[in-house]
Amino acid sequence: MKNINYNNEELSVMALRVREHIIRMSTAGGCFTGASLSAVDLIVYLYTNFLNVNPSNLNDPNRDYLFLSKGHDVPALYGTLAELGFIEKERLANHLSINDNIYWHPNTKIPAIEFHSGSLGHLPSVAIGVAMDIKISGGSNKVVCIMGDGELNEGTCWEAVLVANAYKLDNLIFVIDRNQFQANMRTEDLIPLEPLAQKFESFGAAVKRIDGHDFYELNNAFSAFPFQEGKLNVVIADTVRGRGLPSIEERADRWFCNFSADEIDQLLLELHGQHDTLLTSETLIVR
Template sequence: MTPEKQQKLEALALRVREHIVRLSTDGGCFTGASLSCADLLVYLYADCLNVRPDNLTDPTRDYLFLSKGHDVPALYGTFVELGFLDKARLDQHLSTDDHIYWHPNRNVPGVEFHSGSLGHLPSVALGVAMDCRMRGQTNKVIVITGDGELNEGTVWESLLVASAHKVNNLTLVVDRNHFQANVATEDLIPLEPLAPKFEAFGCEVRRIDGHDFAQMEEAFAALPFSETKPSVIICDTVRGRGLPSIEARADRWFCNFSSEEVTELLKELHSQEATTLTSETLTVR
């Protein structure tokens, strides 16, 4: 990945995180979970998928299904920055006058399917992938799940069907932030070793750092990983990424901050970004 592309994606991700923080008041949102998924959504929409505001009804576009629906603030932020959604609509968050709320709604341009009940969208994505293949199309079909969501049996049932029918245009992406709601996954129902589980269900698996754009570029460019199997990308992430004060905290899944707290968190977000840039500059020198 070129330094210019890296900087562009990092700047975009920072703006998306700003939107997430601003949505974390007046009723709140799933802040920590959304921050863990922000880099993934930014990379996929900005640099990987053939889906844009002007081709949302084109049947040959690529598809992204956010099964981990409570991460929708990261999706909203990405849509605003890429022109899918008017920024002013974010002011209607949780208002009965709009469809901007805690989970994706198809009345928001770019949202492919409602989600909220975890475990449903892998099956929906599988159906779309099979339909695209039967039509002779080459669409990418990607579904993002949470790691806690993997406790839903429908996730594994969909992979069994995908494997049996050799649906290689389906990719399952796991936002592996190691938390399920307000409990660490390994303290509730341990998931590890995770990759061998997917392999046993007939998938081809890779594991990457879900905050490293270069690793994302390499992994997604290699899709499909197999001509006869669905692909799985396990993305190791950090809940609350970008805000050290709430990172990797079980109690920072859903947040409802005061306006004063939001102001301080935005300062922290930019302070953290400046520290990162300074560190990278020093390393280069």
């Protein structure tokens, strides 16, 4: 089975469904709702229109790899994998259940999850190891590592940028989910990151900065891969924490959420109110 590229309308519909999944996982123990909602469009685009990976080629040595270093965003990854058939949608209801492996951070027992993550700053180095192996083996696989902006306070991230450029790993992309928050505080109020693009460039990377919710901009950026021969590719994706739910957008106290069942129902209504389409469990209804 080959990957099928989706148009922007189809991507928007899938992203809406993934946001529904995240909201439903934000109860009975909760999850990192705000952070996950900011990464949805990135993950949906990468799995549909950029990465050569699908449920039938996971054992193919020529497939591509995605590492979710900001592991607390895994509800966005779970939801995308469910929409694309890597796992059954019904399994998402098992979130935090002792009867499944779907919980707060990535687990390699879930198909297409490449590596455990949770401790921030670790997976850039893992992604480098995979990218180096591909280079040595003469492969053409692409390797993507999604990182949080607050995660960049970990020194290992910047060491990884130096190493990636030293070994000319132009088959590797670091994607920064730049939602302006680290846990329960704005990044610029804690340890300022800007000017972020110039910092990556000074470390030798080829950088593109885009709107991380705009599929047109995502496509323009990633279709230019590799950005420059012999350089690490970096995409800084400006995003909004809590994207799709105005009541929790850009709120420091909505990093992790554990809503009641009634609140979940209200949030789903709020989500639908921000779009021109409504989704039921099985049917797309156009207004």
